[in-house]
Amino acid sequence: MKNISSKYYVLLAGLPLAYLAIFYFYPLIKIFTVSFLPDEAWGPGNLKKLVTSGIYLRTLWFTTWQAVVSTVLTLLLALPGAYVFARYQFRGKELLRSFTTVPFVLPTVVVAAAFHSLLGPHGLVNAVLMKFFNLISPPVAVDQTIALILIAHVFYNYTVVVRIVGGYWSRLEPGLTESAKMLGASPAKVFFKVTLPLLSPAIMAASLLVFIFCFSSFGVILILGGPRFATIEVEIYRQAIHLFNLPMAAALSLVQILFTFALMWVYTQLQRSRSMALKPESRAVTQKKIDSGVDRLILATNVGFMILFLGLPMMSLIIQSVATETGVSLGFYRALFENATESVFFVPPADAVFYSLGFSLAALLIALSLGVPAAVFLAGPANRLRSVLDPLFMLPLSTSAVTLGFGFILALDKPPLNLRTSPMLVPLAHTLVAFPFVVRSLLPALRSIPPKLREAAALLGAGPWKVWRTVDLPILGRALVVGAVFAFTISLGEFGATVFVARPQTPTMPLAIYRFLGQPGAVNYGQAMAMSSILMLVSATGFMFIEKFRVTHGGEF
């Protein structure tokens, strides 16, 4: 019996492993070989600086500490939000949750524009403060500071914690905390001694994703942080694209990969010992209506925070999209539909929406079909294979997009893998980033399923497939939706894909935004804002739609 099931498990890991082998390891090996093999144009001599200069050590240090601080801040600010979504029933909840995820799809230049209109020298916040306190000069000057980097990282990642921790929290039985309260524990004690330990698998999964996201942060650092800050990712881009130092770029990529692998290995070990079986509860039991003043206060504070912190920047984009020289008008939206320059690269808005959605759906499907078996495999009993594969599956998320993009050019250039200029490469590449999100969203839920439930089902005569379908799948429902939303989001936002070859015949919304911002003129800026607003609307609608999918038959979890 044991042997049969372990064979099953290896089969489960086979598909995602094959995918990674073809679309991750093969391109990486290709680019590393070319980079480290000396030829007439570049030789390993270019690598000297890596060891002789202190700059790279400092870069690694900055990369790490800003990621740690960003992660801690995101957790502190988003955990109360996760609680609100997990425990309360209130009107507009689904809508609010969709809206917290929208920042994830926004290109960095657009987020920069949003923050600029709020926190810039003539922005809303400064205007209000100057008026209130009668100041002569704007008091808030966050542009190109570490503060803005941290704010942006929280802005982007708030939803990761809300969805992953919130989803897990909503299935926790309130019984344990109730008994602790009854035994006389203070609310603080209940939280730190009972709730937090119970939540720790989900909190750690979310933290890991946020950490890696910030560790390999590129656009936020470059655009919002400015040239005084550099993560390893930024340095790789600088070396590869502007200094032609491919060996250095490859060496830094390798450092980045090894460093994150080591971190994730430690994490995996820690997490295994933390996970515990829980009696899954349906949402009818875990959620309550708002009935006390405290509840109302908690809800209001959190919703207020989300509206101020996430909503205002997004609102400012919408305002900029309708604010023309001649007052409020839909002129920029109308301009989107007119090919004023007669350019062959004109992007009809409907096309951009269609291709964006098409790529995202494709990425979602591939990421789920790889992520589910991978997570099921990893959730099995601990062994050496699992402790290697777990961190391995996370690597694509932390690998430099520039390096991988170059690897694709080298590796995927012959049939049957002549994909480097094929549109199929887009969802395939997005899947590499989306897949770890799916795995991390599913794992805490999978590990929390009490083995007794499965054993009982098996005892009653259910085969392995039926056990999975009737026991695991319903409990996983919520986590599957979370994973699907992230896969969809990552692809929609074209996370890190700007360096890949773009096929103008399949334009997406983020590419259209970049194009508008490439030339001076008020109409170009206005159209970029209008397209950003459409992107926000389409993604929010997409999230709502995905949330409607429930694979469950036996009650909601």
Next chain:
Amino acid sequence: MKKIAWVILLGTAMSAGWLTPGIASADTSEIILMAHDSFSVGKAVVAKFENRHHVRLRFLKAGDTGAMLNQAILSKNNPMADVLFGVDNTFLSRALAADMFIPYRSPHLGDIPDELKLDPSYRLLPVDYGDVCLNYDRKWFAAKGLAPPARLEDLTTPAYSGLTVVENPATSSPGLAFLLATVGHFGRDGYLNFWKELRDGNVQVTASWKKAYWGSFSAASKGDRPIVVSYASSPAAEVHFADKLMEQSPTAAVVQKGTAFRQIEFVGILRGTKKADMARKLVDFMLERTFQEDIPLQMFVFPANKTAVLPAVFVKHARVAEHPVFVSPQDIAAHREEWIEAWTETVLR
């Protein structure tokens, strides 16, 4: 369940549709032009070429100039396209050193001024040029009663302290062009001194042109910097893409002697092409008047062909630098990293 099946069906259908063009790229009736993201051309112009030669013209866009060139070099043994457009004079030597273009002396070269022809081996032919220079906010300077800058030296005087935003030469091509303007103007011994003074005068540095122009420049956004490094043709774009009719651009370019750096963009036929004949026809076409006269309003740079007629908005609002600073492509290739590193040390650390 029905919904899921529907989604899967749709996904598969779309993937199948997308796969086909990838396979069809070996088709002889098709030619591929690889370019950077800023490349643009009119529909009618493309149609003219396609009808004349009974061929389909396809495009690949590969990021900014640096990213595009790197990808072209990495794939030079099995190129993704037949013709490459967009290598500029700051990347010229690097591109030629990779030995990936075949020479072609187009008959249209006679219409192109000699000072634009920087490759004596005729592997890379000039298509367009644009001058990277300072742009300023007219309204701001008029309101302050301050004279707009006329020379680079003006920027380091106390009156101009805190007014300028530039792009990082390590991540932005106009940023690099402006650094080269200072290297050429102040000399290799003097340019760092200028930058040191500029840094002490509180210059702002951004990673990209987008961030500088849309985030900091007072004439384009709610920024607080009235001087930005942009192009001499940017004021024309401001008029052309304005949301109301305007007589005068809200911005102006500084084009006096020794203040600008001329970026020249080149086209070349990739060595690995199987359609060299058609590739030559495409290069010819790109140097001919039809394509050349389309350049200004598509890419907001100047056509290399001197017989091309400029559109009215260009004649009125775009400028050409008088005696731009010259630094040879060989010098740029030899010192690029050194100058960027020294700049980074001086301005950022």
